[in-house]
Amino acid sequence: MDPMNYIVLAAIVFTIGAVGVLVRRNAIIVFMCVELMLNACNLAFVAFARMHGGIEGQVIAFFVMVVAAAEVVVGLAIIMQIFRTRRSASIDDANLLKN
Amino acid sequence: MTSTLAADVHAATTAADGGVLSYAWLMIALPLLGAAVLLLGGRRTNAWGHWLAIAAALASFVWAVLSLGQLLGRAPEERSVTVQVYQWIQAGDFDIGLNLLVDPLSITFALLITGVGSLIHIYSVGYMADDENRRRFFAYLNLFVAAMLVLVLADNYAVLFLGWEGVGLASYLLIGFWQHKPAAAVAAKKAFLINRVGDIGLLISIMLLFTTFGTVAFHPVFGAVDGAGRGVMTAVGLLLLLGACGKSAQLPLQAWLLDAMEGPTPVSALIHAATMVTAGVYLIVRSGPIFEAAPTAQLVVTIVGAATLLAGAIIGCAKDDIKKALAGSTMSQIGYMTLAAGLGPIGYAAAIAHLVTHGFFKAGLFLGAGSVMHAMNDEVDMRRYGGLRTAMPITFATFGVGYLAIIGVPFLSGWWTKEGIIQAAFDSGGLTGQILGWVTVLGAGLTAFYMSRIMFLTFFGEKRWADGAHPHESPTTMTVPMIILAVGSAALGAVLVVNYTLGRFLAPVVGAPAHEFDLVHMLTSPYSLAALALMVVGVAYAWLRYARGEVPVTAPKGNFVTVAAREELYGNAINEGLFMRPGQQLTKAAVAFDDHAVDGVVNGVARSVRAASENLRLVQTGFARSYALTMLFGAAVVVVTTLGVSFA
Numbered sequence A: 001m002d003p004m005n006y007i008v009l010a011a012i013v014f015t016i017g018a019v020g021v022l023v024r025r026n027a028i029i030v031f032m033c034v035e036l037m038l039n040a041c042n043l044a045f046v047a048f049a050r051m052h053g054g055i056e057g058q059v060i061a062f063f064v065m066v067v068a069a070a071e072v073v074v075g076l077a078i079i080m081q082i083f084r085t086r087r088s089a090s091i092d093d094a095n096l097l098k099n
Numbered sequence B: 001m002t003s004t005l006a007a008d009v010h011a012a013t014t015a016a017d018g019g020v021l022s023y024a025w026l027m028i029a030l031p032l033l034g035a036a037v038l039l040l041g042g043r044r045t046n047a048w049g050h051w052l053a054i055a056a057a058l059a060s061f062v063w064a065v066l067s068l069g070q071l072l073g074r075a076p077e078e079r080s081v082t083v084q085v086y087q088w089i090q091a092g093d094f095d096i097g098l099n100l101l102v103d104p105l106s107i108t109f110a111l112l113i114t115g116v117g118s119l120i121h122i123y124s125v126g127y128m129a130d131d132e133n134r135r136r137f138f139a140y141l142n143l144f145v146a147a148m149l150v151l152v153l154a155d156n157y158a159v160l161f162l163g164w165e166g167v168g169l170a171s172y173l174l175i176g177f178w179q180h181k182p183a184a185a186v187a188a189k190k191a192f193l194i195n196r197v198g199d200i201g202l203l204i205s206i207m208l209l210f211t212t213f214g215t216v217a218f219h220p221v222f223g224a225v226d227g228a229g230r231g232v233m234t235a236v237g238l239l240l241l242l243g244a245c246g247k248s249a250q251l252p253l254q255a256w257l258l259d260a261m262e263g264p265t266p267v268s269a270l271i272h273a274a275t276m277v278t279a280g281v282y283l284i285v286r287s288g289p290i291f292e293a294a295p296t297a298q299l300v301v302t303i304v305g306a307a308t309l310l311a312g313a314i315i316g317c318a319k320d321d322i323k324k325a326l327a328g329s330t331m332s333q334i335g336y337m338t339l340a341a342g343l344g345p346i347g348y349a350a351a352i353a354h355l356v357t358h359g360f361f362k363a364g365l366f367l368g369a370g371s372v373m374h375a376m377n378d379e380v381d382m383r384r385y386g387g388l389r390t391a392m393p394i395t396f397a398t399f400g401v402g403y404l405a406i407i408g409v410p411f412l413s414g415w416w417t418k419e420g421i422i423q424a425a426f427d428s429g430g431l432t433g434q435i436l437g438w439v440t441v442l443g444a445g446l447t448a449f450y451m452s453r454i455m456f457l458t459f460f461g462e463k464r465w466a467d468g469a470h471p472h473e474s475p476t477t478m479t480v481p482m483i484i485l486a487v488g489s490a491a492l493g494a495v496l497v498v499n500y501t502l503g504r505f506l507a508p509v510v511g512a513p514a515h516e517f518d519l520v521h522m523l524t525s526p527y528s529l530a531a532l533a534l535m536v537v538g539v540a541y542a543w544l545r546y547a548r549g550e551v552p553v554t555a556p557k558g559n560f561v562t563v564a565a566r567e568e569l570y571g572n573a574i575n576e577g578l579f580m581r582p583g584q585q586l587t588k589a590a591v592a593f594d595d596h597a598v599d600g601v602v603n604g605v606a607r608s609v610r611a612a613s614e615n616l617r618l619v620q621t622g623f624a625r626s627y628a629l630t631m632l633f634g635a636a637v638v639v640v641t642t643l644g645v646s647f648a
Helices: A003-023 A027-052 A056-086 B006-010 B025-045 B049-072 B104-127 B134-153 B157-175 B182-213 B218-227 B230-248 B255-262 B265-274 B276-286 B288-292 B295-318 B322-342 B345-375 B393-407 B413-427 B430-459 B476-510 B519-524 B526-548 B560-566 B568-617 B624-647
Strands: B081-091 B094-102
Touching (some): A003 B624, B025 B049, B049 B104, B094 B134, B104 B476, B134 B265, B134 B276, B157 B182, B157 B230, B182 B218, B218 B288, B230 B276, B230 B288, B230 B295, B255 B265, B255 B568, B265 B345, B276 B288, B276 B345, B288 B295, B288 B345, B295 B430, B295 B560, B322 B345, B345 B393, B345 B476, B393 B526, B413 B526, B430 B526
8 A cells, every 4th residue: 555645635635625715605615625625634644644553643533523523513503694694605795804 | 898798797686585576477467368358258348358458458567567666675786586487398408487587677678568558558449449350459469568578578588589479470460450451461471471580580599599508598698608609609699680680670671660550550659669679679688798799790780770770761751651651760760779789788778768768759659640540531641631730739749749859859758868879879989989870860860850751741831631631639548648658758768867767777787887977968069969950950951841842742753862762772672582583483493393303203103104004904805715815825835834944
């Protein structure tokens, strides 16, 4: 097993996520892209853990999953509220602080 | 110097031992209480306020007379009595008690102030009868009497300064008493400001005395004068003179006195003729030991006196406003006193004697002028008077006695005391003595001319009255004080000068008279005869011009001397050109510096911060995606840097 393949895959997934965050306006999609980036990180952690035979990377991957789950709960709730009040899920519309 | 240094006699004082003298502070407290009641009591005291004020002034006078009696009962060398009232300031070595010094000099002043003051209080009842603010007027008069008594009874320079400022305040309030008249308000401010210049001089001299001697009380300072450097003493003397010039309207701080005539006439009589303006002479005589240690300062004092003597007389010759002509005369007469005070011990008694008689005849003349104005609907232009002697016989008689006294008709008050000054000036010896002496003789001639001019324009000649003028004699409250002052103007000089009664009385303070009293010498000395001759010439010239000749109702153009004298010898123009304009330029420059330089720095910093934040604000677009891009970019920079550092 060549860890390099996993690292390359993680990098590709991360890039897809990052580009998605930057170019998409729909908050749900942006959110999913953030999840993609987190999972790319997880993949990299696990790959390095296997490579070094240690357990720390796998533990960190679990932590990230827990945090991501919590984040989904809070983030989706916020998106729901914004959608309810503004009838839009576009993140460009959520610019009240600027004005 | 023929007599002892006054410092020697100044060395000893005795404490008051009960009786009248221990309560000398009552002299000050009574008028002060009167002023407080009238000012705080408000309208409730309108009905009887002026009687209370008169009672306070009279009570003070009675106390002064009783104190004089007590002093006369003591041996001459024990006539300096200190009365401790209370501890005023105590800070380390600096120790000032609010102590009073009752000695022959201060009691002479106290009698003059309370005596003439009481008469003028009584006169004011009639003069201010129609004024709705009469109560306030009497309150200020009482305040003035109290402050003036603080000034003369103080036993140290700090308390003297307290009274000095007090009379300045009272003078300001009374000059501007009719503050609805802009001229009066401006005159009050002018008097206050010019006096401030003099006050600074006095204040600095007091500070110098403290740093030199560690005390500001009279006797310790005078006792230590001999040990101090001549330079310091000269500085102190000149600064004291500056203070005296401000208060006594001597050159170069004379400009306020003529404008001060905007105040009610009793004020002009009391403050700007009889008492307050003589405070400068008092200061110089009281500080005699300091001036004796500083001959340069003494010389400057005589020069100032001589110059003011002539300047005041010249101004008095040309003014058509009766009060301003009399004010010029006051300047001139105080010039006489200042000159005499600058001569040292031979002149002190002469200065004080002339001060006392001047207080009487000049107050009488001013009250006469007030009486005439009262009768002529407040007209002050003498070209609108004329022929008033039949309409106002009592005023004419009393004014006439004052007039004869001031021009120096033999055996009337003014002659006795003015001769004393002329004699002292010639006796001081040397070329300076000759010059000063001839200035005083010339002054006598000028005095005769300008006073005769006032007399003839007002009471003689044709009637040049304005339409609707119905002159009438003044009420009794006004004529009685005038009569009393006229009696004083006639007789007081003889009482004070024959056998040098006043000189001997003052000897413990100012030194004994230089020589024996000699009436024949007084009458026949060439200087006396010269003064007499000039007097006759002055009167005769004035008679020709103003009693026999036609007097036009509007003033003719006059030659350049007349014009200059009417303009008060350009004193105001000089002040304006030398001080006011540059002062205004200076304040303008200071304001500009503040606006542009000081504020410029502050505003510039604020402006640049604001501009920076304006630009910085543009970064915050409000688009979450642009923030995300920034974060990504930042994260990339961090990663690249970390990699670069770890592989480098």
